[in-house]
Amino acid sequence: MKILKVNATAITTEGAPQMLENHRSEWTAEDKKKTNLDNIAKDILYKTLDKNIFAKIKTCSTSKEIWEKLTQLCEGNDQTKENKLTVAIQKFYNANMKLGESLAEFDEQFSAIIIEMTSLGKECFKCKI
Known part of the structure; x- marks a missing residue:
């Protein structure tokens, strides 16, 4: 040092x-x-x-x-973060419950996508109470 x-x-x-x-x-x-x-x-x-x-x-x-x-x-750099966000958004729009998948499993998968998007700076939902 x-x-x-x-x-x-x-x-x-x-x-x-x-x-x-x-x-x-x-x-x-x-x-x-x-x-x-x-x-x-x-x-x-x-x-x-x-x-x-x-x-x-x-x-x-x-x-x-x-x-x-x-x-x-x-x-990663800004370009890498932008690419990760694009992939996460695609996952969000393509999220479907699979045949035989429980609601809890789908919720876990969907929550992981939301957490990933939020960590990359994308605000997904605004709650108004």
């Missing part, structure tokens, strides 16, 4: 201060605490991942990078 400090002698072209890496010997107690929390977060993430996913995130150096990579892997 890199702890940054402001370089008082230089300013970037955008007017923002230039940042330099703060060496470990110059870390404050707060910097050490942040690093420790990052290590704890990485440890928790590592312990919850299977070998396949771990192989995809092992090059990340901070817990924030790991989380962003996991989000990208699991949720």
